[in-house]
Structure formats: structure tokens, C-alpha cells
Amino acid sequence: LGSWLDFGSIAGFVLGAGFVVLLQTVLTEADFLSWGWRLPFLVAAPLGLIGLYLRHAAEETPAFTQQLERLEQEDKSALQDRPAVPFAEIFTKYRKALLVCIGLVLVTNITYYMLLTYMPTYLSSSLGYEESHGVMIIIAVMIGMLFVQPLIGLTSDRIGRRPFILIGSVGLFVVAVPAFLMIISDRPALIFLGLLFLAVALNCMIGVMAATLPALFPARIRYSALASSF
Template sequence: MKSRRKTVNPIGLNDITIVDDVKMRKAITAAALGNAMEWFDFGVYGFVAYALGKVFFPDVDPSVQMIAALATFSVPFLIRPLGGLFFGALGDKYGRQKVLAATIVIMSLSTFAIGLIPSYASIGIWAPILLLLAKMAQGFSVGGEYTGASIFVAEYAPDRKRGFLGSWLDFGSIAGFVLGAGVVVGISAVIGEEKFLDWGWRVPFFLALPLGMIGLYLRHALEETPAFQQHVEKLEQGDREGLAGGPKVSFKEVATKHWRSLLTCIGIVAVTNVTYYMLLTYMPSYLSHNLHYSESHGVLIIIAIMVGMLFAQPLIGFASDKFGRKPFILFGSIGLFFLAIPAFMLINSGQIGWIFAGLLMLAVVLNFFIGVMASTLPAMFPTHIRYSALASAFNVSVLIAGLTPTAVAWLVESTDDLYMPAYYLMVFAVVGFITAITMKETANKPLRGAAPAASDIAEARELLVEHHDNIEQKIEDIDSEIAALQAKRELLVQQHPRIN
């Protein structure tokens, strides 16, 4: 039986995607706004956790109230992997744009619904049950939100600017968090704590509906990504891999063939989100409940830290296009390990300046991670399974990271050790370090399974030359391996009496 040799045409200038600047800016804006919507809720929830504890869990002591409210925050992360599997399969089958339009609708409606739930005093046990159901609906939609948005931006971005453009996705995350925290502080300052506990805490959740409508409008007007369009065109030309009946590669096959990418994704997301939730969700409660620091002052410090992070975020993304993604994850992990205890020594000092410095140390480390995550993760998987594989790996690790506020609050209460958060961060810093030294660099390279992408024709010519140079280098490496194997063969032949 004769085997057919597959013919592959040489890649020419016409095969390189020239990215439309207008479409690219619209894609980034729509993706970042949806992500801001997600983190607006996280910001609001983190900063009103003390109020929600009193409203929905009034019959327990303050420590248990806080842990219960944070547990309600963490439980939806159990649902996120299901949402990731569901929306990931749809994203690989029908396209990224349609799925992102659906996730923002579910997310905005479920967030809005939290503001409508009556208190425990009004409907008893049904109040925390309804809160949990609304949070689970959020978790299901968010399971496909960040991964879809990061893929959308990555597949639109030119290869040489993917780090900078991807960083704006998490710029939206931080901006949403700042907006959520700012709204909570503003409402509380205007109406006072008593009215805020009575009804004011509901207002930030009501704002999710108009924000979601704006995000839906922007996403509905978007075109599908160039990489996915190329994938569809290949299928129409007879390439059987990928689309017709959904992803053709099962998760078992993904785990077998792409296990290195899966582990790398899980490691990066775990260390990033543990640091994220520690700093931006748990720390407001830690400052007020454990350190007995003024709630308003603690919130203002966190907001100031996040505003600084906004300015640093695009700079990290830009630098990663010059120096690579790997150095930032490596140095971020090292910094997290060695700075965690000093940071909490400053935070526990009781002096506002030192508290700010300690939080700033953690924020700088966090910027190293989130500045490159959105550009790193989508580059690990080929187009036809990118959404499914990334959503699965991302949400498995977020499931672990999402337990951070609850787990750390419980550890501190159980041990009376205010440095438990630092030890917790150090454990995940080791995970980040191992991930960084084993991962492959993805900066300035085409996405797997996609054609090179350039900003203009001049850059396309440069990419073509680099692509051909890379092929030549690979051929030379293969020739060297063949020569080494041939020499090894000759040595073995000489040791055998009957083989010439």
C-alpha cells in the first residue's frame, strides 16, 4: 500500500494576515469591557463582603459572617469548569464572537439579580440560597468569558504586538475592579454605613445591567477573528479537522497530545489568580476584620494601588513583546516567594505608609503576571481546539485559585497566624517558578495553527523573512540530528559481526 506524501505550498506574502487597525481596536474594546464587567462584580463583592455577611448571614458571629460571604464568592468557581467546557466547545464550533455575546448577557443578568435578592430577615434561608444560585450563574458564564476574550484579542493582534494589545484585557479587569470598589466607597460615603447595609449595597449590582447592554452592543457588532475565519476556510476547502460536528479532538486526546501546554496554562493561571484574589478580594476584609483597620481607609489604599497597576499594565505587555513572556513569569514568581513575608510584615505594621508599601510590593509582582497572561495562554494551543483546551485548563486552575479568600480566611482564624496569607502565596510562587522554567517562549511568534499576522505590508515582509530563516534553522537542526544518528549507527554496525 503506497503512502501519499502531503503537499504543502510554500508560505508567501499573501499568506500573512494584515490586521485591520479599526477592527482590532473594536475587538480589544469589546473584549476588555466584558472583562471589566466580570471584575466589576468581583470588586464590588470583595468590598461589600462584610455587608453581605450581615445581610445574608445575620445569626452568626462576625468572623463566620465574613467566611460565609467569601465562601459564597468561592463556590461558583466549582461551576466555572462546566461553563468552560460548554462555552469552549461552542466557541470552537460556532466562533468566538457569538459565545462572547452570550456570556456577557448571562453575566450582567446574574449580577443584576443579586441586587434584587431580599435579606435573610425577609425570606430566611432562601436569601443565601438565591445569592448562591446567582453566583453560580455568574460562575457558569465567566467560565467562557476570560478565555474567550483573551483568544479574541490574541487572534486579532499582530504577532509583534500581541503582548501589548493583550495587556489591555487585564487593564479592563483592573479598571472594572477599581470602578466596583469606587462605587462602593462613593455610595457608602454619601449615604452612611447604616443605609448602606439597609439598601445601598444593592446599587452597585444594579449597575451591571447597563454595563452589560453596552458590552453586548459592542460585541454583537464585531466580526469573527481572522484566525477562526482561516480555520473555516480550510474546512470549506476539504480539511476535515475541527468544525463540522464540534471539536474533533476529545479532552482525553488534548491531555495526551498537549499535556505540556495544559500544565503550563494551569501553573500560570494558578499563581496569577491566587495573587489576584489575595490582593484584591481578600485584603479588604483582612485589613478591616483581622487588623481592625478603618474600612474606608483600607479600601482607599487598595484603590490607589489598583490605579497604579493600571498604568503599569500596558508597559509590562509592551516590554514582553521586546523581551519575551517567560522572563516576567519567572521573575514574578521569584519576587512573590521572597517578598511575600516582607510585604505582610509591612502590612501588619499598623502604619499607613508601610501598609501601602507592602500592598504595592504585591501589586508589582501581580503586574508581572497579568501583564503577559492574556498573550501567553492562547498561543499554547492550535486554532481548532484553542477555546476548548484553554477554557478547560484555565478553569481547572481558577477553581483552585478561587478558593483563596475562603481558605486563607479560615487558616488565619484557625491558627491566629496573620502571616498565613504570605505562606499561602509562597507555595504558589514555587508553582509559578517551575512553570516558568519549563514553558516555551511564545513572544513574536504566530499562534499555533494560524498564519503569521502583521500590522502592515512592511512588517509582513519582515515576518516572511524571519519565517523562512526559522525554517532554515530547523532544517539545519534536523540535519545535525540526522548526522549524529548516522554516526551512532555506524558505531553500532562496527560492533556487530554480520551487519555491514
């Protein structure tokens, strides 16, 4: 189920970028700059309210609920001495897990935002593509990622998460230079292929990341540890 988290994020990128491209196609540049750019925000406002409702209506995980019940049974005086944010415990007892988490977040987020948010700007500003053309290339790549994402999550339930993390990490290291050489070739087919190589490696990472990172820490410090890593 964790793979569906980033599935939703990528789907949001596709819908948002596609809507902007549609507006740029049907509106003149003057109309888009004058009032058309406001339309995506007006459409997204109700979605924000839905997201707010889902966050408040979502149930706590069983692990957190059990931890909360255990804390309620403890001596109240002992709870008063417990730090609100257990930084000392995180940086001493779970230093290795914290470094692993930081490394995974670093590799994943750099690739994620470089590929899905910066790349359209790079294609237009550095390679001379029209903005809508560059965005359409990224949209095509993201649609491909949507098909791969749930399959990785499903397969990881059978063979484990570690193989995908290794494939994704090593894959990004191996294909990074060839992929960027393809991207700067100024040939649409090679550009798409280079982006696809990066996307597949990224899929391997984000397909299991939502399940991998929480498993690095026990429930009592999980929230603080993950927040520190990000």
C-alpha cells in the same frame, strides 16, 4: 494589546470600589443598608448590556477564521468523526502545555483575587481597619497597577513575554513572606509597600498573560484547552 484586557478589569475594580466608598461616605449606615447598596447594581446594569453587545459584535481572530475555513473545505464525513471537545488530544499531545497553562493560571488567579478582592476584608476583619479605609488602600494600589500594565505589554512586544513571566513568578515567591510581614505590621506605610510589592509582581504576570496562554495551543483546540486549564 493583550495587556489592555486586565487593564479594563482593574479599572472596573477601581470604579466599582470607589463608587461603593462614595456611597458609604455620603449615606448613613442605615440608608446604605436599606437602599443604598442597590445603586451600584442599577448603575452596572446598562454596562452589562454594553458588554453583551461588545461580545456579540466582536470579530473572530484571523487564526480562528482560517481554521474555520479549512474545516469547511474538509470532507463532511470526516468532520462527523471529529470530537466536539478534543479532550483526548489535549491530555495526550499537549499535556505539557496544559500543565504550564494550569500553573500560570493558578499562580496568577490566586494572587489576583487575594490582592484585589480578599485583602480589603482582611484589612478590616483581621487588622481592624474601617472597611472604607481598607478599600481605599487597595484602590490606591490598583491605580498604580493601571499605569504599569500597558508599559509591561508594550515592553513585552520588544523583549518577549518570558522575562516578565519569570520576573513575576520568582518575584511572587521572593516577596510573598516579606510583603505579608509588612501587611500585618499595622503600619499604613508598610502595608501599602507590601501590597505594592505583590502588585508589581502580579502586573508582570497579567501584563502578558492574555497573549501567553493562547499561544500555548493551536487554534483547533485552543478554546477547549484554555477552558480545561481554568
